[in-house]
Amino acid sequence: MGAIYIMWLRQLKRYFRSKSRLIGAFGQPLLFLLALGFGFGPVFKQAGQGDYISFLVPGIVAMTVLFTSLSSGIEIIWDRQFGFLKETLVAPVPRLKIMIGRTLGGATLAIFQAIIVLLLSLFVGFKVPDVHSFLIALMFMIFIALIFTALGTAIASRMQDFHGFQLIMNFLVMPLFFLSGAIFPLQGLPKILDIIVRLNPLSYGVDGVRGALSGVFHYGLALDLLVLASVAAVLLAIGSYLFSKVQI
Amino acid sequence: MISIKVSKLTKRFKRFTAVNNISFSVNEGEIFAFLGPNGAGKTTTIKMLTTLLDPSSGTLSLNGADPVKEKNTVRKSFGIVFQDPSSDDELTAYENLEFHGILYKVPKKLLKHRIEELLKFVELWDRRDSMVKTFSGGMKRRLEIARGFLHHPKILFLDEPTIGLDPQTRSHIWEYVKKLNKEEKITVFFTTHYMEEAERVADKIAIIDHGKIIDIGTAKKLKKDTKTRNLEDAFIKLTGHAIRDEESTPAENMRMRIRARNR
Numbered sequence: 233m234g235a236i237y238i239m240w241l242r243q244l245k246r247y248f249r250s251k252s253r254l255i256g257a258f259g260q261p262l263l264f265l266l267a268l269g270f271g272f273g274p275v276f277k278q279a280g281q282g283d284y285i286s287f288l289v290p291g292i293v294a295m296t297v298l299f300t301s302l303s304s305g306i307e308i309i310w311d312r313q314f315g316f317l318k319e320t321l322v323a324p325v326p327r328l329k330i331m332i333g334r335t336l337g338g339a340t341l342a343i344f345q346a347i348i349v350l351l352l353s354l355f356v357g358f359k360v361p362d363v364h365s366f367l368i369a370l371m372f373m374i375f376i377a378l379i380f381t382a383l384g385t386a387i388a389s390r391m392q393d394f395h396g397f398q399l400i401m402n403f404l405v406m407p408l409f410f411l412s413g414a415i416f417p418l419q420g421l422p423k424i425l426d427i428i429v430r431l432n433p434l435s436y437g438v439d440g441v442r443g444a445l446s447g448v449f450h451y452g453l454a455l456d457l458l459v460l461a462s463v464a465a466v467l468l469a470i471g472s473y474l475f476s477k478v479q480i
Numbered sequence: 481m482i483s484i485k486v487s488k489l490t491k492r493f494k495r496f497t498a499v500n501n502i503s504f505s506v507n508e509g510e511i512f513a514f515l516g517p518n519g520a521g522k523t524t525t526i527k528m529l530t531t532l533l534d535p536s537s538g539t540l541s542l543n544g545a546d547p548v549k550e551k552n553t554v555r556k557s558f559g560i561v562f563q564d565p566s567s568d569d570e571l572t573a574y575e576n577l578e579f580h581g582i583l584y585k586v587p588k589k590l591l592k593h594r595i596e597e598l599l600k601f602v603e604l605w606d607r608r609d610s611m612v613k614t615f616s617g618g619m620k621r622r623l624e625i626a627r628g629f630l631h632h633p634k635i636l637f638l639d640e641p642t643i644g645l646d647p648q649t650r651s652h653i654w655e656y657v658k659k660l661n662k663e664e665k666i667t668v669f670f671t672t673h674y675m676e677e678a679e680r681v682a683d684k685i686a687i688i689d690h691g692k693i694i695d696i697g698t699a700k701k702l703k704k705d706t707k708t709r710n711l712e713d714a715f716i717k718l719t720g721h722a723i724r725d726e727e728s729t730p731a732e733n734m735r736m737r738i739r740a741r742n743r
């Protein structure tokens with residue numbers, strides 16, 4: 233227990249002490265929300281799709297979780313570079329516990345940020361129907377957070393330095409986000425795009441959060457949950473395995 | 481009782497052999513110095529003993545457990561001060577020690593007491609609430625040494641602990657190490673480039689160069705073997721020209737040919 237807690241606490245302390253991290257964390261989602269939301273709003277309405285902001289907010293919330301959790305997972309590379317990783321790797325604590333502590337820390341921060349983004353979106357007209365739907369959305373956010381923290385951990389466990397980092401940000405995070413239905417509706421997509429979106433686990437997270445908050449699921453609550461839970465289980469297993477094999 | 485046992489240990493990185501078939505053992509309660517020029521393979525050996533790196537071949541035993549197969553058991557038996565920085569820059573000095581104490585399950589009361597004692601010992605008590613990133617190199621080093629002394633393990637690894645420290649601090653730290661060794665029978669395995677430290681502190685010394693142990697024994701024995709009057713001269717004689725010339729034996733030539741062929 234002690235080890236998991238202290239790993240978790242460390243993530244939180246580092247996060248709240250870094251002002252630039254805080255600003256960056258909210259800047260990006262807000263930019264996407266405002267620029268896309270107000271930019272595409274009129275077209276969306278003309279096409280008879282209703283209010284774009286209401287549609288977009290769950291997507292931006294999911295994006296916030298994705299960005300923060302993946303980069304927390306990847307923080308292992310920083311720890312390796314600055315040397316601190318060694319301290320945790322030789323400790324008389326099973327690596328699984330270290331990994332769990334890190335994952336929970338990353339997930340906590342991701343959820344925290346997503347909730348703030350959700351709160352801020354209330355100012356641009358978004359409405360959360362009731363506590364019940366918020367809690368369901370929260371559950372989906374937790375799944376997204378666990379999946380991508382674990383994915384980040386798995387990737388970072390195999391990387392020796394920063395060089396691959398930018399590559400991952402460009403070729404993993406952005407496609408995951410853009411090809412998830414976060415910013416466009418999933419009805420009537422071209423066949424290929426539809427298939428790609430279906431293969432992206434984030435799509436089910438976005439659908440879950442959006443379904444919970446708007447009442448309309450595209451894939452359905454059950455399928456969303458099933459896919460997310462399975463992917464989370466697999467990635468957590470892979471992440472813990474790779475982390476347990478880290479050598480320095 | 482034997483505390484550390486290494487036999488036929490080898491570590492290859494791709495084609496480069498960093499540690500080449502070394503064997504030695506350290507008895508419980510002994511202070512053992514592992515000396516060698518830069519790149520000799522000291523840190524690599526320590527990494528293998530401390531479960532950070534798996535050997536290419538050979539066997540290891542630490543306090544009776546195998547660092548390859550019984551990593552968790554082994555991790556319970558040692559403490560280490562790394563050669564490279566390993567504290568969290570964005571935590572305070574106090575938090576770094578607290579973090580360590582919790583990972584190592586030091587009882588709460590004892591932990592508080594030891595943190596205070598050690599921070600005072602390394603003269604960082606006044607700076608305990610400063611972020612480590614604001615520390616000078618020597619201050620960071622002192623903090624990491626304090627951290628290494630925080631839980632009292634059976635075996636303590638110190639990889640160039642005194643690097644970058646002033647002479648007063650260095651001698652303080654060795655006094656402390658000797659005290660721990662005597663009072664708690666802690667086995668100490670250290671590396672250093674300061675020969676007088678090794679001569680003064682170590683019960684047994686091994687000299688390693690190019691991944692191979694060239695000589696091992698008390699400082700007295702090493703001096704006798706090389707017919708020198710101090711350890712520094714013995715070291716230079718062993719790792720300088722003499723031994724390497726001697727090593728250009730047929731075996732060495734063959735190894736070089738094999739290496740060339742593998743390229």
Ligand SMILES: Nc1ncnc2c1ncn2[C@@H]1O[C@H](COP(=O)(O)OP(=O)(O)OP(=O)(O)O)[C@@H](O)[C@H]1O
Nearest residue numbers: 480493498516517518519520521522523524525563
């Ligand atoms: N991860 C690695 N990949 C490739 N080569 C490595 C790796 N780690 C160490 N080496 C090589 O192994 C050799 C031994 O390195 P090691 O760090 O053990 O030396 P050392 O005896 O600790 O030296 P120093 O006194 O400079 O600390 C060096 O030539 C180094 O370049």
Ligand SMILES: [Mg+2]
Nearest residue numbers: 522523524563
């Ligand atoms: Mg070294």
